[in-house]
Amino acid sequence: MSSVLSSVRMRCTRCGAESEQPVYRHIDAVAEPELKSKVLSGELFLFVCPSCGSKNLIGSPVIYRDAHLLACVSDRRLSVEGLEGVAGRLVPDVGTLIEKVKIFDAGLDDVPMEFCKFVTRQELGKDVELKFLRLDGADNDIVFTYPEGGQMQMLAVGFNVYEDCRAIIGRNPAITEGLSGLVCVDREWVEQFLR
Numbered sequence: 789m790s791s792v793l794s795s796v797r798m799r800c801t802r803c804g805a806e807s808e809q810p811v812y813r814h815i816d817a818v819a820e821p822e823l824k825s826k827v828l829s830g831e832l833f834l835f836v837c838p839s840c841g842s843k844n845l846i847g848s849p850v851i852y853r854d855a856h857l858l859a860c861v862s863d864r865r866l867s868v869e870g871l872e873g874v875a876g877r878l879v880p881d882v883g884t885l886i887e888k889v890k891i892f893d894a895g896l897d898d899v900p901m902e903f904c905k906f907v908t909r910q911e912l913g914k915d916v917e918l919k920f921l922r923l924d925g926a927d928n929d930i931v932f933t934y935p936e937g938g939q940m941q942m943l944a945v946g947f948n949v950y951e952d953c954r955a956i957i958g959r960n961p962a963i964t965e966g967l968s969g970l971v972c973v974d975r976e977w978v979e980q981f982l983r
């Protein structure tokens with residue numbers, strides 16, 4: 789796979805003006821590592837309207853690949869090749885893709901991370917959508933963000949929580965047995981093992 793960029797006619801959601809915009813279908817961050825930072829910043833998924841200057845989200849399906857991860861941003865199952873040696877993930881939106889890239893970039897795995905979120909939600913006693921932000925400090929605390937009261941909150945949990953989750957997964961091979969092809973590893977996926 790290499791990056792595929794096509795010119796697509798897009799419509800501004802603010803002023804309605806139409807313009808031709810470069811839109812990525814495939815993002816190959818192995819062949820073009822500089823694309824990863826533009827994925828992480830969100831830049832590759834936005835276009836600026838030439839008429840009014842508004843930033844618009846490009847909502848079309850895209851396949852992203854780097855050394856650890858092959859992820860499809862799509863609401864339906866796409867068939868992809870080249871899943872050997874990488875985690876194949878189906879993600880519903882760009883925000884989730886960015887989170888997955890951060891997790892694997894930090895040398896972590898999204899399966900224990902989703903379990904870690906489950907445990908953290910239980911401890912918090914709040915039903916919030918946690919997103920991994922980064923590892924922090926000498927002890928590699930796991931920093932999550934979540935929206936609450938119209939603001940983004942930050943929360944750090946000890947790395948031992950992640951390690952404990954990884955150990956539980958290691959003792960339960962049934963959890964990772966189903967991880968072939970493109971899998972949507974999210975809250976729902978984790979909760980099927982915890983009922």
Ligand SMILES: [Zn+2]
Nearest residue numbers: 800803837840
């Ligand atoms: Zn516009």
